[in-house]
Amino acid sequence: MSAPAAELVNTSKRYGEVQAVQDVSFVIEPGEVVAMLGPNGAGKTTSISLMLGTRKPTSGTVRLFGMDPKDLKARSRIGVMLQESGVPGMLRVAEIVELFRSYYPAPLATAEAIRMAGLEEKAKSLVKDLSGGQRQRLYFALAVCGDPDALFLDEPTVGMDVEGRRRFLEEIGALATKGRTVVLTTHYLEEADQLARRVIVIDHGRVIADSTPAAIKARVAGKRVTFSTGTRPDESQFAGLPLNSKQIEDHRVRLLTNEPEQVLRELFRRGVEIQNLEVAGADLEEAFVAMTHQQTQT
Amino acid sequence: MSTVTARSATAPVLPMLARQSYAEFVKLFRVPAFSVTSIVLPTMFYAFIGLGQAKEPLFPGSAVTFGEYFLASMALYGVANVMVLGFGISLANERGQKQDLLMKSTPLPAPVFFTAKALSALAIALISIVVLGLFAAVAAGVQVDASQWLTLGARAMLCSIPFIGLGFALGYLAGPNSAPAVTNLIYLPTAFASGLFFPLRLLPQLLQNLAPYLPLYRGAQLVWDSVGARTEGGSIATDWLYMGAYTVVFFLLALWAYRRDQGKKFN
Numbered sequence: 001m002s003a004p005a006a007e008l009v010n011t012s013k014r015y016g017e018v019q020a021v022q023d024v025s026f027v028i029e030p031g032e033v034v035a036m037l038g039p040n041g042a043g044k045t046t047s048i049s050l051m052l053g054t055r056k057p058t059s060g061t062v063r064l065f066g067m068d069p070k071d072l073k074a075r076s077r078i079g080v081m082l083q084e085s086g087v088p089g090m091l092r093v094a095e096i097v098e099l100f101r102s103y104y105p106a107p108l109a110t111a112e113a114i115r116m117a118g119l120e121e122k123a124k125s126l127v128k129d130l131s132g133g134q135r136q137r138l139y140f141a142l143a144v145c146g147d148p149d150a151l152f153l154d155e156p157t158v159g160m161d162v163e164g165r166r167r168f169l170e171e172i173g174a175l176a177t178k179g180r181t182v183v184l185t186t187h188y189l190e191e192a193d194q195l196a197r198r199v200i201v202i203d204h205g206r207v208i209a210d211s212t213p214a215a216i217k218a219r220v221a222g223k224r225v226t227f228s229t230g231t232r233p234d235e236s237q238f239a240g241l242p243l244n245s246k247q248i249e250d251h252r253v254r255l256l257t258n259e260p261e262q263v264l265r266e267l268f269r270r271g272v273e274i275q276n277l278e279v280a281g282a283d284l285e286e287a288f289v290a291m292t293h294q295q296t297q298t
Numbered sequence: 299m300s301t302v303t304a305r306s307a308t309a310p311v312l313p314m315l316a317r318q319s320y321a322e323f324v325k326l327f328r329v330p331a332f333s334v335t336s337i338v339l340p341t342m343f344y345a346f347i348g349l350g351q352a353k354e355p356l357f358p359g360s361a362v363t364f365g366e367y368f369l370a371s372m373a374l375y376g377v378a379n380v381m382v383l384g385f386g387i388s389l390a391n392e393r394g395q396k397q398d399l400l401m402k403s404t405p406l407p408a409p410v411f412f413t414a415k416a417l418s419a420l421a422i423a424l425i426s427i428v429v430l431g432l433f434a435a436v437a438a439g440v441q442v443d444a445s446q447w448l449t450l451g452a453r454a455m456l457c458s459i460p461f462i463g464l465g466f467a468l469g470y471l472a473g474p475n476s477a478p479a480v481t482n483l484i485y486l487p488t489a490f491a492s493g494l495f496f497p498l499r500l501l502p503q504l505l506q507n508l509a510p511y512l513p514l515y516r517g518a519q520l521v522w523d524s525v526g527a528r529t530e531g532g533s534i535a536t537d538w539l540y541m542g543a544y545t546v547v548f549f550l551l552a553l554w555a556y557r558r559d560q561g562k563k564f565n
Contacts, residue, residue, distance in 0.1 A: 142400070
């Protein structure tokens with residue numbers, strides 16, 4: 001029985017006054033592809049930093065392959081892409097990949113790492129001359145060049161162009177089929193859905209959902225029903241309806257539901273005066289925000 | 299996961315150190331603002347200040363020529379300049395660009411990283427001495443024998459070591475924008491006050507009193523001594539002792555500054 005790739009046990013992290021991560025526990029088994037999803041500032045990056053050992057938990061335990069994340073033996077088994085981290089601009093792409101390879105016990109060939117990142121044509125360029133998207137691909141090359149068992153990717157597709165993104169998702173898929181563990185953060189549900197078989201939703205430093213993308217989608221998908229009411233709506237008028245979320249501002253009501261027909265039928269039956277009715281597909285981002293919103297209120 | 303257990307747990311350190319040192323060297327060398335000033339500046343000073351009066355006695359009645367004195371001075375100036383400015387500014391810049399963030403999550407051991415940085419700077423320091431020596435020998439016709447050249451080179455390189463610590467400390471204490479100003483503000487006046495540009499006895503009394511406590515002054519006595527151009531009395535042993543003490547102090551300062559920075563970022 002091999003140790004989990006990463007493990008957080010009742011982990012909290014506080015930066016001064018800010019509680020970034022609050023009593024979070026989860027286990028990521030080897031070979032899992034996990035997306036950590038949540039709005040900006042939800043605690044995704046902090047969670048990743050804790051798993052990498054670049055941040056110390058205020059309380060609780062973090063293990064990487066059963067070891068202290070700071071242990072070089074543990075670090076030798078992971079590759080990382082971080083947000084906003086810099087790389088030396090005066091090295092050439094191939095040089096820096098060579099350099100990073102030397103940190104790992106059984107690295108990929110330099111050319112292979114560069115190919116996976118789609119940087120073949122830029123191998124001889126200085127890092128400082130790369131575009132934002134190319135730089136992001138370089139980070140990917142640096143993450144995979146050690147042929148790691150687990151990859152930690154913080155917002156990996158930010159700044160990538162369409163082609164870069166497509167290729168990146170393909171390569172991640174290929175790594176997953178080879179049994180590599182992949183942990184990535186994103187705020188695109190689509191991306192999580194495409195790659196991961198498990199989604200951990202984080203908001204305000206807490207895990208608010210941890211299940212398959214399908215299950216998450218079922219919770220957040222649905223229709224957006226918006227209307228105004230003549231009189232100020234009463235909370236009790238919405239009691240017992242199959243709603244994912246409900247926002248009432250003065251006379252304006254916004255509902256998210258998977259069963260709009262039933263909800264509307266019931267509202268009419270209850271005699272709610274409905275004006276300016278709109279029913280539309282909730283876009284995922286919105287539905288997701290609604291879901292996190294709803295969770296923090298309950 | 300049998301493939302996982304079959305391979306060794308971490309990468310071998312020596313190839314890592316070699317790659318890292320090469321990368322650090324290339325990084326420094328490819329920045330003209332650094333490599334040109336480090337390698338060419340001491341020689342340029344020599345050309346401007348030393349060349350015209352190379353054959354003249356250091357001061358009336360002195361057996362030492364200004365050329366010899368200034369050669370040793372600039373050798374020390376050059377190597378210490380590489381350490382203080384090379385480390386100070388490049389480290390502060392790297393921190394400013396958050397390069398340490400990515401490095402911190404790789405399995406690169408911190409001692410390998412720092413050793414590589416020190417080695418790369420030593421290599422550039424050595425180049426600066428060689429360029430200066432060649433210029434002094436060819437253009438200025440300074441004649442010192444082979445053993446003196448070697449002693450001078452070796453002492454200058456040894457004397458650069460405490461400044462590695464100082465450079466590290468400044469690199470972790472100064473911000474990326476203030477680093478060039480701070481390092482220059484510290485380095486240039488102390489080089490002057492230590493008598494590297496003009497013999498100490500030509501400087502104001504205040505500086506003459508202060509100089510013996512400056513690390514560059516002690517280093518300077520050692521390099522001057524190697525070409526027979528020692529300006530003040532005192533013994534080599536005392537000078538080495540001072541340099542040793544400065545090495546300890548500066549490295550402790552560097553360690554403190556490093557820990558302080560890491561504590562802020564990675565806690």
